[in-house]
Amino acid sequence: MKSGDNALIRMFRVSKQYASKPAIVNITLDIFQNEFVFLSGPSGAGKSTLLKILYLGEDITDGQVLIDGMNLARIPRHRAHMLRRKIGIIFQDYKLIPGKTVYQNIALVLEAKGLGQRFIQKKVHSVLRTVGMEDRKKSFPLSLSGGEQQKIAIARAMVGEPKIILADEPTGSLDVDAAENVFNLLTAYHKHGATILFATHDKDLIRNTKHRVIFLDHGRVQF
Amino acid sequence: MITLFVKKALQDISDNRFLNAITVVTIGLSILIISSFSLFFINTNALLNSWKQGIRVLVYLKSDASDANRLDLRYQLQQLEDIQDLTFVSKETALDKLKNQMRNQSALLENLKKNPLPDAFEIRIADASRELNAVAALAEKIKTFQQVAEVEYGQHFIARFSHIINIFKFVGYALGGLFFVATLFIIANTIRLVLYSRREEIEIMRLVGATDRFITAPFYIEGLLLSALGATLGVIGLFIAYQLIISKFQTSLSLASLEVQFLTLIQVLIIIVTSMLVGLLGCFLSLKQFLKN
Numbered sequence: 001m002k003s004g005d006n007a008l009i010r011m012f013r014v015s016k017q018y019a020s021k022p023a024i025v026n027i028t029l030d031i032f033q034n035e036f037v038f039l040s041g042p043s044g045a046g047k048s049t050l051l052k053i054l055y056l057g058e059d060i061t062d063g064q065v066l067i068d069g070m071n072l073a074r075i076p077r078h079r080a081h082m083l084r085r086k087i088g089i090i091f092q093d094y095k096l097i098p099g100k101t102v103y104q105n106i107a108l109v110l111e112a113k114g115l116g117q118r119f120i121q122k123k124v125h126s127v128l129r130t131v132g133m134e135d136r137k138k139s140f141p142l143s144l145s146g147g148e149q150q151k152i153a154i155a156r157a158m159v160g161e162p163k164i165i166l167a168d169e170p171t172g173s174l175d176v177d178a179a180e181n182v183f184n185l186l187t188a189y190h191k192h193g194a195t196i197l198f199a200t201h202d203k204d205l206i207r208n209t210k211h212r213v214i215f216l217d218h219g220r221v222q223f
Numbered sequence: 224m225i226t227l228f229v230k231k232a233l234q235d236i237s238d239n240r241f242l243n244a245i246t247v248v249t250i251g252l253s254i255l256i257i258s259s260f261s262l263f264f265i266n267t268n269a270l271l272n273s274w275k276q277g278i279r280v281l282v283y284l285k286s287d288a289s290d291a292n293r294l295d296l297r298y299q300l301q302q303l304e305d306i307q308d309l310t311f312v313s314k315e316t317a318l319d320k321l322k323n324q325m326r327n328q329s330a331l332l333e334n335l336k337k338n339p340l341p342d343a344f345e346i347r348i349a350d351a352s353r354e355l356n357a358v359a360a361l362a363e364k365i366k367t368f369q370q371v372a373e374v375e376y377g378q379h380f381i382a383r384f385s386h387i388i389n390i391f392k393f394v395g396y397a398l399g400g401l402f403f404v405a406t407l408f409i410i411a412n413t414i415r416l417v418l419y420s421r422r423e424e425i426e427i428m429r430l431v432g433a434t435d436r437f438i439t440a441p442f443y444i445e446g447l448l449l450s451a452l453g454a455t456l457g458v459i460g461l462f463i464a465y466q467l468i469i470s471k472f473q474t475s476l477s478l479a480s481l482e483v484q485f486l487t488l489i490q491v492l493i494i495i496v497t498s499m500l501v502g503l504l505g506c507f508l509s510l511k512q513f514l515k516n
Contacts (some may be wrong), residue, residue, distance in 0.1 A: 110435035
């Protein structure tokens, strides 16, 4: 059993309440460096809420969250970018900017860090090659299929070389082949040393791997 | 990074051409009105100052004043601090001057049996004392001298003119204040509309680690550019109007020896920079609210 002191993500008695409805209830868990963890459960179980808490998309009502040694409660709102630059986020609805090309969507991550254009070009082309979408760099997101858009979203999540990837139902809108492609890309990135937290209710996907599964129901971890 | 922000700002302006065109034209009209008032004040102040430069106080002696009285009065006047120059104008000299000025109506003066004009001292005021109040105070003092019948310095006309200028000034300031507020809200509203239309994009930018500065800088640049463009348009409009008016009324202005100047380059730059500062403030108001949410 790994010691909690080595955990990259630590949640201690975390709760989140919306008005009178509890979304997350008293969750304590650790996720370690280079782990690939599934976060599973039915719709409304609290998977998305838990991920949002981890990237400061939501505040917690109670408890403590530490990511790479940073106590999230101590990060002021205007410094949230410091945490988010360590995390790559993938959404079920891709969240690509429709008015920007594939290249521009990915480059945005590095531009926001103030990096030079030559470096950005090199990195974006590299990550596009990795996801197999280099020939579509001038395309706009709406001209791509769901699977292609999700590949771009993965490329955007990876381009900043974050330690952690949070994937919120990334295969939820995709067909079987596209879902498999997405999963393979994340597995490949995981092999490079990243920590992946993959929220899904796809039981087949979970069944076919040996990764740890955290099962949520009604906001609580089920054992 | 500044280059990137400028590029984004220009892209935004291009993406919202219609909205931004309306903003620029509206600011231009505001600037046109405010700078028209400014131009009016500048020229009327210049006119007032040139009149003040040439201001003469005429001290009319009593009809029964003797030579000794005249010398006494001269001595008294010379003691006054505000006087730069003092010239005696005899009644004979005054009549000759009048005949000269009224050459076309000389017949009126030919039949005069007696010179109706009094002896007078013409006083040129020192520079430091040319304000209307100072001249009025000097005139009141001179009136108390024994041999003085009357003191004239064009007080009624200048006072009336100054009063009218002050009214225009007050109206100008009030309008200027209103247009300042209007321009502020126009810019704030334009930025707010752009922010609203791009709220999803901004949310994504935040999620990928963009700072508030990275997000807001292009908007500030956009606000500055729109204000500068609007102000430049307003000043160009004013110049065109100025040229049209000058060319139409050139003859009248020449006859009246009036010279109407346009704004100097420094004044134009002040107008444009002020407009840009107002634009910046408008952006700040919108962005502050947006970031809070």
